[in-house]
Amino acid sequence: xxxxxxxxxxxxxxxxxxxxxxxxxxxxxxxxxxxxxxxxxxxxxxxxxxxxxxxxxxxxxxxxxxxxxxxxxxxxxxxxxxxxxxxxxxxxxxxxxxxxxxxxxxxxxxxxxxxxxxxxxxxxxxxxxxxxxxxxxxxxxxxxxxxxxxxxxxxxxxxxxxxxxxxxxxxxxxxxxxxxxxxxxxxxxxxxx
Numbered sequence: 001x002x003x004x005x006x007x008x009x010x011x012x013x014x015x016x017x018x019x020x021x022x023x024x025x026x027x028x029x030x031x032x033x034x035x036x037x038x039x040x041x042x043x044x045x046x047x048x049x050x051x052x053x054x055x056x057x058x059x060x061x062x063x064x065x066x067x068x069x070x071x072x073x074x075x076x077x078x079x080x081x082x083x084x085x086x087x088x089x090x091x092x093x094x095x096x097x098x099x100x101x102x103x104x105x106x107x108x109x110x111x112x113x114x115x116x117x118x119x120x121x122x123x124x125x126x127x128x129x130x131x132x133x134x135x136x137x138x139x140x141x142x143x144x145x146x147x148x149x150x151x152x153x154x155x156x157x158x159x160x161x162x163x164x165x166x167x168x169x170x171x172x173x174x175x176x177x178x179x180x181x182x183x184x185x186x187x188x189x190x191x192x193x
Contacts, residue, residue: 023098027191035186038062056173060166063110063190068126070136071164073151074144075122084121084146086113090189092146093123097191100143105133108192112168124168126155 009017038058042051074093076084084092090113097109112124129136137152144150155161172187 020098024094027094027189031186031190034062034190052173056169059188060162060169063126063165064162066108066110066128068110068128068161068165069155070127070129070140071153071155072125072127072140072144073122074125074146075120075149076146086115086121086187089113089121089123089146093125094189094191096144097125100127100140101191101193104130105136105139105143106130108190110165111189111191112172113187114168114171126161126164126168 039051039055041058042054046054074096076089090111093111093113097106097111100106101108107128107130109128110126112126114122114124127140133139137154140152141150155164169188
């Protein structure tokens with residue numbers, strides 16, 4: 001027999017795995033409907049570059065309506081020289097946000113994946129925290145397990161929140177253009193209860 005042996009799961013583990021998949025599928029479908037709705041509002045007469053700019057502008061305006069209050073940046077620090085792929089980082093970050101929601105630490109989060117200037121993949125997350133949780137910044141830092149280089153900032157004003165969302169969407173858009181990356185994988189994800 002080649003490869004890894006199939007993992008034997010208990011009935012409870014199978015149910016938990018199915019529930020995780022259902023939740024992730026629900027999130028993916030919600031985000032896809034949002035992407036389709038925003039893209040559907042863009043005039044077809046525009047050029048591809050103008051459509052991309054309009055798409056980003058519409059996303060910024062849509063998410064500005066939410067009450068985000070924290071900007072979290074988490075980096076990946078490899079134990080060796082191996083780098084993490086964007087897909088692996090996306091998977092870990094989605095699970096990280098889902099854990100925080102399940103533990104009632106946050107209400108929702110908007111995730112941005114970033115390749116960085118030196119191809120060091122990391123994530124920016126704009127979060128709406130649960131106001132009843134004390135010391136949320138240190139709690140978020142302790143929950144991030146991929147590395148110790150974590151930055152947590154409060155979004156103090158509406159302008160600060162808008163500029164943070166705008167910066168991340170525009171940086172994500174420029175990263176896509178500069179790397180010649182097609183939009184096979186959107187570099188943002190929105191997760192809520």
